[in-house]
Amino acid sequence: MSAPGSADGQAVRRPTLTQVAALAGVSLKTASRALNGEPNVAETTGERVRAAADQLGYRLNGIARELRRGATSALVGLISGDLTNPFYSAVASGIERELRQHGLQLVTANNDEDAERERALVDAFLERRVRALLIVPSGTDHGYLAIEGTRGVPFVFLDRPPVGMAADTVVIDNHGGARAAALHLLAGGHRRVALVADLARMAPQRGRIDGFVEAMAEAGNDEWRPYLRTDVHDVRQAERTVRELLATDPAPTAVFTTNNRLTTGALRALRGHPRPPALIGFDDFDLADVVGTTVVAHDAMALGRSAARLAQERIGGHEGPARTIVVATSVIARGSGERPPN
Amino acid sequence: MSAPGSADGQAVRRPTLTQVAALAGVSLKTASRALNGEPNVAETTGERVRAAADQLGYRLNGIARELRRGATSALVGLISGDLTNPFYSAVASGIERELRQHGLQLVTANNDEDAERERALVDAFLERRVRALLIVPSGTDHGYLAIEGTRGVPFVFLDRPPVGMAADTVVIDNHGGARAAALHLLAGGHRRVALVADLARMAPQRGRIDGFVEAMAEAGNDEWRPYLRTDVHDVRQAERTVRELLATDPAPTAVFTTNNRLTTGALRALRGHPRPPALIGFDDFDLADVVGTTVVAHDAMALGRSAARLAQERIGGHEGPARTIVVATSVIARGSGERPPN
DNA sequence: CTGAAAGCGCTAACAT
DNA sequence: ATGTTAGCGCTTTCAG
Numbered sequence: 001m002s003a004p005g006s007a008d009g010q011a012v013r014r015p016t017l018t019q020v021a022a023l024a025g026v027s028l029k030t031a032s033r034a035l036n037g038e039p040n041v042a043e044t045t046g047e048r049v050r051a052a053a054d055q056l057g058y059r060l061n062g063i064a065r066e067l068r069r070g071a072t073s074a075l076v077g078l079i080s081g082d083l084t085n086p087f088y089s090a091v092a093s094g095i096e097r098e099l100r101q102h103g104l105q106l107v108t109a110n111n112d113e114d115a116e117r118e119r120a121l122v123d124a125f126l127e128r129r130v131r132a133l134l135i136v137p138s139g140t141d142h143g144y145l146a147i148e149g150t151r152g153v154p155f156v157f158l159d160r161p162p163v164g165m166a167a168d169t170v171v172i173d174n175h176g177g178a179r180a181a182a183l184h185l186l187a188g189g190h191r192r193v194a195l196v197a198d199l200a201r202m203a204p205q206r207g208r209i210d211g212f213v214e215a216m217a218e219a220g221n222d223e224w225r226p227y228l229r230t231d232v233h234d235v236r237q238a239e240r241t242v243r244e245l246l247a248t249d250p251a252p253t254a255v256f257t258t259n260n261r262l263t264t265g266a267l268r269a270l271r272g273h274p275r276p277p278a279l280i281g282f283d284d285f286d287l288a289d290v291v292g293t294t295v296v297a298h299d300a301m302a303l304g305r306s307a308a309r310l311a312q313e314r315i316g317g318h319e320g321p322a323r324t325i326v327v328a329t330s331v332i333a334r335g336s337g338e339r340p341p342n
Numbered sequence: 343m344s345a346p347g348s349a350d351g352q353a354v355r356r357p358t359l360t361q362v363a364a365l366a367g368v369s370l371k372t373a374s375r376a377l378n379g380e381p382n383v384a385e386t387t388g389e390r391v392r393a394a395a396d397q398l399g400y401r402l403n404g405i406a407r408e409l410r411r412g413a414t415s416a417l418v419g420l421i422s423g424d425l426t427n428p429f430y431s432a433v434a435s436g437i438e439r440e441l442r443q444h445g446l447q448l449v450t451a452n453n454d455e456d457a458e459r460e461r462a463l464v465d466a467f468l469e470r471r472v473r474a475l476l477i478v479p480s481g482t483d484h485g486y487l488a489i490e491g492t493r494g495v496p497f498v499f500l501d502r503p504p505v506g507m508a509a510d511t512v513v514i515d516n517h518g519g520a521r522a523a524a525l526h527l528l529a530g531g532h533r534r535v536a537l538v539a540d541l542a543r544m545a546p547q548r549g550r551i552d553g554f555v556e557a558m559a560e561a562g563n564d565e566w567r568p569y570l571r572t573d574v575h576d577v578r579q580a581e582r583t584v585r586e587l588l589a590t591d592p593a594p595t596a597v598f599t600t601n602n603r604l605t606t607g608a609l610r611a612l613r614g615h616p617r618p619p620a621l622i623g624f625d626d627f628d629l630a631d632v633v634g635t636t637v638v639a640h641d642a643m644a645l646g647r648s649a650a651r652l653a654q655e656r657i658g659g660h661e662g663p664a665r666t667i668v669v670a671t672s673v674i675a676r677g678s679g680e681r682p683p684n
Numbered sequence: 685c686t687g688a689a690a691g692c693g694c695t696a697a698c699a700t
Numbered sequence: 701a702t703g704t705t706a707g708c709g710c711t712t713t714c715a716g
Contacts, residue, residue: 014493016709016710026686027687027688028687028688028710029688029712030686030687040685041685041686042685045685045686057489057493059468059469060709060710061409061469061708061709062470062710063415063708063709063710064409064692064708064710064711065710065711066405066710067403067405067406067409067693067694067708067710068692068709068710068711069692069711070692072405073405073470075449082435083431083432083435084432086426086428086628089428089431089434090425092425092431093424093425093426096451097452105449105451105466106449106450107417107447107450108438108450109438109448110438110439126401127402127404128416129403129405147399151399264632267629268631271631271632286428286606286627286629287609287627287628287633289613290606290613291629291632291633301426358694359694360694368702368703370693370694370695370703371702372701372702372703375701382701384702402693402694403693406692406693406708407693407694407695408694408708409710410693410694410695410696411695411696412708
């Protein structure tokens with residue numbers, strides 16, 4: 001069972017370029033040239049080197065190469081929430097696709113929505129000399145990153161802008177999207193509109209709440225106030241909250257949930273309801289068309305791609321002030337948001 | 343706008359340990375000891391070194407360290423399909439959680455379900471000296487990996503077993519799960535059961551198809567044969583296929599879809615249908631409870647965790663023959679699978 | 685076209 | 701408790 005050449009379970013030491021060169025009977029440098037396809041290598045010599053490499057099962061040591069070339073890797077780090085949240089996985093996928101164009105690899109890490117852990121991850125990534133760092137931040141103060149930003153490692157913030165420093169940022173048009181949802185409901189004749197939001201301290205939630213409130217204010221509608229629920233953080237809590245809202249008297253005639261988790265909870269609460277309220281959810285989701293849920297949609301994958309592009313430009317030497325890209329939203333009517341009041 | 347010390351857009355070279363040592367007025371090694379918390383460093387000396395490091399904005403160069411320590415990184419590679427598929431992202435999340443326990447980082451790459459690209463990624467990861475390589479393979483021959491496996495880099499295959507080599511593997515009980523679904527439908531009185539499957543050359547699909555067929559054969563039922571549809575690879579194709587099935591005469595009274603994508607397509611096709619057939623889908627999904635879809639569920643995150651654990655054990659020196667872990671499935675009845683025939 | 689020597693930034697081994 | 705020397709595996713001068 002033991003690998004050939006291994007002593008008592010020790011992994012075999014991989015052959016080095018020196019060994020390949022020795023076997024091929026050439027110098028170290030010639031072997032290097034041959035394997036890297038550099039010019040100025042005789043046809044036959046190159047042949048011989050490649051044969052030796054194959055025979056030994058040689059594989060370039062990227063770590064040594066990177067050290068020599070300037071101690072910076074081909075890795076780009078992404079720190080975000082858990083990938084089982086489709087928003088984060090869509091973002092990650094978009095980033096990965098874009099990076100690939102430039103020969104860069106994505107390294108992902110989950111911050112558990114915890115500021116402490118996020119800092120630790122930033123440290124770990126910087127020590128590994130990532131080329132750039134993309135962050136969907138949980139932490140609320142990023143001043144500690146300010147020094148790093150100037151030291152050659154570009155930072156890009158996704159979904160939430162940095163606090164205490166300037167950096168490239170890609171965000172969703174939260175304010176506009178929520179406003180559009182609110183207007184949509186108002187146009188449908190709703191007045192008693194419930195707002196179910198996640199942690200209000202998070203910037204995207206803040207934006208969505210503000211956009212909603214603003215639209216209501218403009219319409220001179222105050223009847224939503226008793227139905228405001230914030231800091232609802234998971235699916236079960238959302239389900240319970242919506243149930244409670246429906247049990248109030250008078251009950252709201254419409255519900256606006258400010259992210260995919262909360263929408264899921266609302267759908268559970270509304271399941272089998274005889275006369276469900278209108279519902280609009282922020283974030284599109286997989287079966288929204290089947291379920292017939294009206295949403296505020298946006299392109300999470302494009303968000304990731306944009307962020308990766310910004311990072312790539314910085315890696316390529318782009319200087320200049322921090323840029324902010326805003327991803328557009330659009331209301332997709334699928335029925336739930338068009339149910340009339342009462 | 344230029345970073346302090348940078349010349350025309352060049353990134354500042356990060357300070358090295360040598361510089362820290364010089365500033366602190368100690369030797370290189372002492373600085374190393376102090377910063378790594380090794381014993382035998384005077385209190386005051388350590389203090390001085392840390393102060394110097396802070397002042398310079400020093401950050402350990404992990405690449406150099408790794409090279410010195412044996413040219414193997416703290417990275418574990420995952421090659422899989424696109425993370426926007428919730429199955430892959432759940433797997434990735436499970437892996438990430440487990441690796442974290444051991445101080446390892448996950449690097450993800452998308453093989454685009456293409457064997458060629460998969461090989462290229464394997465090469466890239468091995469060059470980067472990943473500690474282990476986890477693969478949800480698309481390629482059908484993995485013999486080229488056989489040499490590598492013995493060279494100290496553990497491979498773990500997820501969801502699909504390797505072909506042409508032996509390696510640790512974690513798979514779902516595809517056969518048993520599909521069989522259970524088939525029995526469930528048979529018990530409900532169904533005879534004309536449609537099977538909508540993905541690419542039949544893929545092992546998991548093969549297993550699901552076989553499990554289904556076996557159960558039907560045991561029940562002495564042959565009426566499913568006209569309704570067999572394989573190599574249905576995306577949502578739209580699935581939707582069209584199910585529509586076509588429903589238009590046949592006599593139409594099937596039940597449909598079994600063999601993965602989440604196909605189930606989504608089926609749900610779209612069945613949407614608004616007056617008397618929809620029974621439906622069971624392989625793979626659980628987010629709103630299955632809301633939509634009321636009966637599924638063959640399994641724990642994709644656990645699959646990832648198990649794979650990561652196997653890898654970790656090999657990294658820790660575990661020897662021995664390749665192991666295979668089978669993840670259990672269970673039928674979750676939610677209504678769609680219990681609709682009676684006709 | 686090929687080779688020798690130097691060194692990337694760090695840690696391990698061996699002094700002191 | 702601290703310092704010196706060597707060298708991980710590679711690429712980059714600079715010479716033949």
